[in-house]
Amino acid sequence: MWQEARQKAESVHDQFMVYDDYMVDSVRETLKMAKYIGVEYIRLMDLSRDMFGDKVLSRADQHRIADALRSLGYDRKDKRINGKVLKVFVEQQQNE
Numbered sequence: 001m002w003q004e005a006r007q008k009a010e011s012v013h014d015q016f017m018v019y020d021d022y023m024v025d026s027v028r029e030t031l032k033m034a035k036y037i038g039v040e041y042i043r044l045m046d047l048s049r050d051m052f053g054d055k056v057l058s059r060a061d062q063h064r065i066a067d068a069l070r071s072l073g074y075d076r077k078d079k080r081i082n083g084k085v086l087k088v089f090v091e092q093q094q095n096e
Helices: 002-016 021-031 044-052 059-071
Strands: 074-081 084-091
Antiparallel strands (some): 074 084
């Protein structure tokens, strides 16, 4: 019985997903900048600074950018940079 309910839920799942087209498009356009082409990783701070300047972003805005990066095929990983462990986004094929 639960298997049938699961199958029905999967068929209508996309109808109830919330998509942030504006943020996904904004992130996609920013990633087309020369400084992001062919990079090993992307820091959320650098990306948000290029998108919005020095404006202080709320936590919700930071999550929107992170969700947009995930929908564009990036995963958040820990990476040691200059002796510090930072959270960065890498393309999915690079994290294997």
